[in-house]
Amino acid sequence: MTIAERITVTKSIDARGMACPGPLLALIGAIRQGKVGDVFEVLSSDPGSRSDVPAWVAKAKHELAEAAEDTGFVRFVVRKTH
């Protein structure tokens, strides 16, 4: 069992195939509206997300619980910490 499977996801964002405004923007929007402790899952097929999502999560000081490669997409699990 992975870490993410033990975490209850508050909201899942299927951003596969989305070029604009992009998976990261969808995540930022969700975090802004969420509560502290909420967990967001983002599915992204955008290659840029591999670096963008972890970079933003680090800068904004939230927690990246998982970044897992799947077939043709990456699954990010992010917890809002503040």
Add this chain to the structure above:
Amino acid sequence: MPARIVVLGGGVGGTLAANLLQKELGREATVTVVDGTGMHIYQPGFLYVALDQANALWLARDERTLLRKGVELVIEHATKIDPTRQTVELARGGTLPYDYLVLATGSRLDRDAIPGYGDTHDFYSFEGALRLREELRRFKGGRILVGVAGIPYKCPPAPVEFVLMLEEYLRRRGIRENSSVTLLSPLNRAFTIESASKLVQPIFDKQRIGLSTFFNVESVNTAKHTVSSLEGETAEYDLLVLVPPHRGAAVIETSGLGDEGGWVPADRNTLQHKSFERILALGDATDLPISKSGSTAHFEAPVVASRIASFVRGTAPKTAYGGRVMCFLETGGGRATSLRFDYTHPPIPPKPSRLWHWAKWAFNRAYWVTVPQGRIG
């Protein structure tokens, strides 16, 4: 008995969907548009008004003049939708029953979501564009910050277009040398789309436009002239221009038909509400993570109309939305580029040229006699 189709919202998507439905179904349906103001506003024009490049008068038309004769227009606010009884309640009393409902309710600006927002400037409303135009006319120089105060927001290229055109405006006014222009970008680059960002960055460098990355506006202090980000940074300004936070329409929220942002959960291909199959949504109103723009609504409306026509006739729907969006991006200096993409094809923007700038102008000018009537697809 003809099918009863109600369209909430008389913007790009609602107007076009209503006209296409009436044209396709004729006497097989009654098509009613419910709009709170009865005025159709061409929102891409706000940018030009704020920067003193266009008169505000060309931005508004009477919605009635844009609808086909057979479409009924009810100028009223819809206050509640009951998806079980299939009715829409109206502000002044009375209900409209429907067999199919189109939610073209757009987005609304929610400035109160940002602490301290106060009278911060924007170019996302008619009043905002006019007020910013006056402020810029008085502006003698200083630090200008342009930022984004909420996601999602309408027209993702708009903040980039605004700073590029603003830089040119300041030069023309002779106050560029004692001014700085900085874009507070929500991302780690200037623009959401990487290919477009690569194209824009050299122009930022050449025109000495500043870029603060990963700056998602969280609060404003208008007394101290500072703006702070979700990421924990604070910047000082003399003039602050923000894209205000957006939410879905009030009627979506009060009816319990939206998510926490008031956006309608819609299937990305059929555009049907995920819980109520007789309700379809388009344009800004949906929760789809694609551009909120007139162009999106424009390309979704034929899908919505065609699918409802199939339901009315009991035939299998033949069309689906593939995520098609097309928009222009002004890059300053009388040049522009274009972004065309869908769910599976990312955009490859051409080099900025005068041709695309004029194409955008021609589109803006021809809008009233082309888009609402479905003359260009």
